[in-house]
Every structure is written in structure tokens, then in C-alpha cells.
Amino acid sequence: MAGTLYIVATPIGNLNDMTPRAAATFGSVDFVAAEDTRVTLKLLNHLGLKKPLVSYYEHNSKEKGQYILDRIAAGESCALCSDAGMPAISDPGEEIVRDALAQGIPVVPVPAASACVTALAVSGQDTSRFVFEGFLPVAAKPRKQRLESLAGETRTMIFYEAPHKLRGTLEDLEKTFGGQRSITLTRELTKLHEEIRKTTLEEACAYYQENAPRGEYVLVVAGGEAETTPQEQITLEQAAQAARRLMEEGMPPSAAAKKAAQGTAFSKSQVYRLLIKEDEE
Numbered sequence: 001m002a003g004t005l006y007i008v009a010t011p012i013g014n015l016n017d018m019t020p021r022a023a024a025t026f027g028s029v030d031f032v033a034a035e036d037t038r039v040t041l042k043l044l045n046h047l048g049l050k051k052p053l054v055s056y057y058e059h060n061s062k063e064k065g066q067y068i069l070d071r072i073a074a075g076e077s078c079a080l081c082s083d084a085g086m087p088a089i090s091d092p093g094e095e096i097v098r099d100a101l102a103q104g105i106p107v108v109p110v111p112a113a114s115a116c117v118t119a120l121a122v123s124g125q126d127t128s129r130f131v132f133e134g135f136l137p138v139a140a141k142p143r144k145q146r147l148e149s150l151a152g153e154t155r156t157m158i159f160y161e162a163p164h165k166l167r168g169t170l171e172d173l174e175k176t177f178g179g180q181r182s183i184t185l186t187r188e189l190t191k192l193h194e195e196i197r198k199t200t201l202e203e204a205c206a207y208y209q210e211n212a213p214r215g216e217y218v219l220v221v222a223g224g225e226a227e228t229t230p231q232e233q234i235t236l237e238q239a240a241q242a243a244r245r246l247m248e249e250g251m252p253p254s255a256a257a258k259k260a261a262q263g264t265a266f267s268k269s270q271v272y273r274l275l276i277k278e279d280e281e
Contacts, residue, residue: 003030003077005069005100007093009086009112013190015046019112023047030076033068035091039083056080061092065099072105079110086114090134090160115189116158119218123156123184124198126223130156136169147176154223163213170208173221174201182222187215239264240274247275 006025011017026032026044031052034040044051056064072078080087080096087093100107116132133150136159137143150157161169173183179202188194193215199207201221243260247253257272 002105003072003075004106004108005072006079006108006110007087008079008081008110010081010084012084012113012115017113022110025110026079029079031078033078033080035082058092061095065096069100115218118189119186119220122196123220125156125184125220132158135160151176154226156223157221159219161217166213166217167208170205174205184220186218234264236266239266239271243271243275
């Protein structure tokens with residue numbers, strides 16, 4: 001009988017955020033698959049646990065992924081974790097989850113903190129609808145294409161960024177969305193030097209030209225204004241009828257024509273001329 005692949009969230013900065021269930025899961029499995037075994041070893045030491053560790057990260061995911069799944073298929077259970085937060089979110093863990101499900105291996109989530117949702121909750125931006133974009137592409141062409149695809153996005157957007165790339169990313173975001181677009185920059189969430197800065201893209205660019213970025217960032221960018229739905233198209237005759245009803249209520253012809261023309265494809269003079277023509281007939 002196959003074992004189980006547990007997807008275990010770890011604290012994003014503060015070890016006190018470790019859940020009892022996550023700790024118990026680490027204690028019960030046969031081995032742990034970790035993004036960086038050195039980081040996870042510190043976590044296991046904090047919990048007083050000793051478990052065999054297998055490295056699983058972007059550049060060895062194909063080789064180690066099947067090795068891990070073969071062990072689970074043979075009856076062992078594994079806890080998959082990243083350095084911080086929920087595995088498989090902007091993380092190679094998504095590959096092993098997909099392959100495990102395809103092979104009929106049970107996958108069990110053990111959730112807790114996630115940096116993107118934590119940042120969104122304290123961003124002061126609209127949380128009713130949002131889109132997670134993770135890290136933008138590094139190469140210029142796909143990066144430009146990704147940003148162009150987001151130019152009309154009305155939902156709140158969440159990005160991850162490393163400190164050494166932050167300035168360039170802020171400049172690209174400003175070019176795409178404009179300097180007055182609202183952004184909340186969060187860094188070192190739940191850690192000693194936690195910072196939450198809500199500002200505009202223009203001001204953020206200026207600030208980080210003068211101040212060196214430090215720590216990993218989650219950027220929460222406001223969505224754009226939704227385009228208003230065009231008024232239903234009406235004919236010139238219908239506009240003139242609307243003007244006539246206004247005249248019957250006591251409005252002068254010129255003012256009625258101006259009012260009836262608003263929001264239509266016709267000018268005040270076009271509506272007024274048709275009114276006069278109808279009166280002459």
C-alpha cells in the first residue's frame with residue numbers, strides 16, 4: 001500500500017507560527033523532502049525531531065521528484081516543505097504534487113501561513129478579487145509580455161521579488177501602470193524587521209533609489225479602474241423623442257436637446273435640428 005505525500009506549510013519568519021498539526025506531521029512521516037535541507041534541519045531541531053532529509057528544489061526536481069514518489073509508492077510517507085510558507089506556491093513543489101496525483105498517490109495538505117495571502121490581508125488594497133503573479137520573468141521579452149498582459153487588469157495583483165531586483169521591477173511596474181497606481185510593499189513579514197509600506201509606484205521608485213532594498217518582498221498592486229459599460233446605442237430619432245419629453249416638462253428646446261444628446265453619439269445641434277424639422281412638418 002502506498003504511503004502519503006504531505007504538503008506541509010512552515011512559518012514564513014516567526015517559529016511561533018508553527019502549527020501543532022504541522023509539527024505532528026513532521027514527527028510521523030518516514031522522511032522529509034526540503035527545498036534547502038540546512039533550513040529545514042534547523043526547523044526540525046527546533047521541534048526536537050530527527051528525520052532523514054532529501055533535497056528537492058528547482059534544479060533537481062525531475063530527478064529527485066520521481067525518487068521521492070517511488071519511495072512513497074513503496075509505502076513510505078513524506079512531508080514536503082519549502083524554506084517558508086506553503087509549498088507548491090511559486091515553487092517546484094507543484095510538479096511533484098501534479099505527478100503524485102497522476103500516479104494515484106494520496107496528497108494531503110497541512111496548511112498554515114502563506115506570504116502572499118498574509119501580505120494581501122495587511123495591504124490596505126482591495127481583497128475581494130486578486131490575482132497571484134509570483135515572480136515576474138527575468139528575461140526582458142517574456143517580462144514585457146507578462147506586464148503587457150496585465151495592463152488592463154482590474155483585480156489586485158500580488159508579486160514576489162528579491163531585494164536585488166526590486167528597483168528594476170518597480171520601474172517596470174510604473175511604466176506599465178503609471179506612477180500614481182497604489183502599491184503596498186511588504187517585507188520580512190512576521191520577522192523582527194517587518195515592514196508594510198503603502199504608497200504609489202512613483203514614490204516607491206524614488207524611495208528605493210535612496211534606500212537599499214533589504215529582505216524578500218511581496219508587492220501588492222492595486223488593480224486598474226474597470227471600463228464603464230457604454231450606454232446602449234440609441235438612434236437620433238430616439239434622442240429627439242427624449243428631448244421632446246423634456247420640453248413637455250417645461251425645458252427650453254435648446255436645453256432639452258443638450259440634455260438628450262448627453263451619452264449618445266449625437267451632438268446637441270443634431271438633436272435640435274431634428275426637433276425643429278419635426279415641428280415644421
